[in-house]
Amino acid sequence: MTETRTAAKIGVLVPFTNTNLEPDLEMLRPPNTTIHFQRMGGYDVNEIPGSDQMAGLGASDISHDLRMISGVRPDVVLYGCTSATLTHGPSFDAELAQQIKSESGALSLTAAGSLIAAIKALGATKVGFSSPYLGEINVQAMDFMAQNGIETVRCADVGRKLGNYGQGELTPDDVYELACQADHPQAQAIILSCTDMRSVEAIDRIEATLGKPVVTSNQAMMFCLVRALNLPRHDALPGRLFDLL
Structure with missing residues (x-):
């Protein structure tokens, strides 16, 4: 059956060296949704990703990235790095989610918050x-x-x-x-x-x-997304977590 691609447009901000968030979300993607990725910089690829580097990523300016992902008029924007906000704490994580929502006009979910x-x-x-x-x-x-x-x-x-x-x-x-x-x-x-x-x-x-x-x-972000947008559960969602939907 042909997908309608009308259920939701999912925007994702992903660190530029990350190679697994995209295939994971494609596996978990609800039917009739589309996923759109924008890669983020803000860190040195040659450094071991310690606390300072991840905190720097979380604090980096993502205004350009938000302008780019806003071009698809997303229903939700996922911030796809857990440690970038874990290193700052819950208040920072909530404030970043609010910034993304304000600048994109979309529901915002962070990996750490999810x-x-x-x-x-x-x-x-x-x-x-x-x-x-x-x-x-x-x-x-x-x-x-x-x-x-x-x-x-x-x-x-x-x-x-x-x-x-x-x-x-x-x-x-x-x-x-x-x-x-x-x-x-x-x-x-x-x-x-x-x-x-x-x-x-x-x-x-x-x-x-x-x-x-x-x-x-990644599973947690999709759980929160499906729950927030009231999308139906589908067979590609693994784990007991999705039994709660």
Whole structure:
């Protein structure tokens, strides 16, 4: 059946080295919607993405990017980098979402804000957390969640420094192992943070192994988008999170 392409236009701001957000969102895309990407700079591709670099990305001027993505007249704009606002805190994240809404005229959802909204939708207050970030960003991520009433009972990282391309080169098997390392008897959900990590493909396998819901950055943005726009659930949406729709 021919798609109408009239249900929603989805604009996405994506860091310019990210290679996995686009295919993930195409996999998750609701029928009759279209997705339009605008790449963001604001960081040095040759630096290890530490706290300062990610905070710099979050604070960079995105006015040009918003003008470009506004050209498609989007219904929603996703800010597709989790750590860029995790490193600043919840107030900054909310203010950035408001800036995007004001300048684009569209509903705005950030990756970090969506992660929190998805965890709260599941009713989880204790989580296992994993990411490809350096330790300092993980500490800031745990604080971000704590300020939202979510306790991290175990944190797992990859155990080595990954460059901007290294995060995206982790395989779904790598992500599965990382998620299992983040499990804890008290964890009510497993959180996989990073829009460039291939977490979406591992969700069903992780949930089958651990018996707990999994929340990933890209899945959480799509959950919040589908819920906010009141779009129907479809078969390509993985994980227990979407049972809440």
